[in-house]
Amino acid sequence: LQTQLFEINLMQQPNIAEGIFQLKMFTHFDKERIAKRCEQVGLYGRALQNYSGVDDCKRVMLNSHAISKEIMMEFFAKLPATDFKACLNQLMSANRQNSQLCAEVAVANVSRVDAKEVISVLESFGTNEGLLFFLMNVLPATQDQDIYFKYLECCARMGNFKEVERVIKETSNYDAIKVRDFLMEGKFADPRPLIYLCDLHGYIEDLTRYLYTTKQMKCIEIFLFKVNSGAAPKVLGTLLELDCDENYIKQLLLSIRVCPIEELVSNFESRGKLRMLTQWLEARYEERIQEPALHNALAKIYIDSGNKDTSSFLINNQFYDSHLIGKYCEDKNPDLAFTCYKRAWGKCDKELIEVTNKNYLYRMQARYLVERQSESLWADVLRE
Numbered sequence: 001l002q003t004q005l006f007e008i009n010l011m012q013q014p015n016i017a018e019g020i021f022q023l024k025m026f027t028h029f030d031k032e033r034i035a036k037r038c039e040q041v042g043l044y045g046r047a048l049q050n051y052s053g054v055d056d057c058k059r060v061m062l063n064s065h066a067i068s069k070e071i072m073m074e075f076f077a078k079l080p081a082t083d084f085k086a087c088l089n090q091l092m093s094a095n096r097q098n099s100q101l102c103a104e105v106a107v108a109n110v111s112r113v114d115a116k117e118v119i120s121v122l123e124s125f126g127t128n129e130g131l132l133f134f135l136m137n138v139l140p141a142t143q144d145q146d147i148y149f150k151y152l153e154c155c156a157r158m159g160n161f162k163e164v165e166r167v168i169k170e171t172s173n174y175d176a177i178k179v180r181d182f183l184m185e186g187k188f189a190d191p192r193p194l195i196y197l198c199d200l201h202g203y204i205e206d207l208t209r210y211l212y213t214t215k216q217m218k219c220i221e222i223f224l225f226k227v228n229s230g231a232a233p234k235v236l237g238t239l240l241e242l243d244c245d246e247n248y249i250k251q252l253l254l255s256i257r258v259c260p261i262e263e264l265v266s267n268f269e270s271r272g273k274l275r276m277l278t279q280w281l282e283a284r285y286e287e288r289i290q291e292p293a294l295h296n297a298l299a300k301i302y303i304d305s306g307n308k309d310t311s312s313f314l315i316n317n318q319f320y321d322s323h324l325i326g327k328y329c330e331d332k333n334p335d336l337a338f339t340c341y342k343r344a345w346g347k348c349d350k351e352l353i354e355v356t357n358k359n360y361l362y363r364m365q366a367r368y369l370v371e372r373q374s375e376s377l378w379a380d381v382l383r384e
Helices: 002-012 014-023 031-040 044-050 054-061 069-078 081-094 096-108 115-124 128-141 145-157 161-170 176-186 192-201 204-213 217-227 229-241 246-254 261-269 274-286 292-305 310-316 322-330 334-343 349-358 362-372 375-381
Strands: none
Touching (some): 002 014, 002 031, 014 044, 044 054, 044 069, 069 096, 081 115, 115 145, 128 145, 145 161, 176 192, 176 204, 192 204, 192 217, 229 261, 261 274, 292 310, 334 362
């Protein structure tokens, strides 16, 4: 009787049949038969509810425009996990506008389906909105690097660079190298996420090369002056490698007052450009900075330039490394090497004796020995 009642109404007044379904009064009817009738008259949601065969359900669900979201969610919740991906795929194939629906269905069932399979389905149809909705909802519950990468990738492609920047700063659940390469290859209009990523993970040289080769000099300046002036040694060293205009490098340098001096000196010296630092180092010298690396670098510059005041600098300066600068002078100017070793007053005696013997500076050696008045040192010098 229940079956007959549904059939009569479905054939003559489907809207009354729909009202009966909504009342949820009847349960003892031939569901397969009524599902078929519902499909014939366009009540696809009721057909989906009453079909038991997966093939019938897959066919009916393609009429997603005429099925309520609640019924679709109910259907997918009962669907075996093995059929879930195939049904999502079919739904997307029928109409790409189903992307939001598919994403919501996937979020509701994420505990029993493979998130990466859902991502592959949504991605294969190029549905950024649906993919973003799904990823936003699964991200807080996962630490999977691939899922985080997909989220960053999706946000970047949709132009949401603030969110990309936020995730980079606030989490570490992503493969930094993979994200760096993606942001560089994408050549996106907003370089801030890339700048923050490279600063956070130490890819300073890579960032500098990228910004220089893409002619984003303003971004290099913003990075140095507003983000991390401490990265100046690596940035300027990389610009030297790239044959950047030396006047531009000097201009950058003179705008930076504080940075790691030893690292800066090392980067310029290893590239044979130590003399470029003269003005900057002298400015720091005037500020009475006592860091040995600063005074060592100035000593080397003055020695190489043949400055007539070099000897005075080596005698009076208290902060350079006598051993280091003495060794630097030995082949260039043995007299200055002697001055460095003498200043150490006992800490470089062995080196002083070697350089004076090697260069026949016996008068200087003898005068030093008399002034030092060390019996042990005399014993070493007078050994046969």
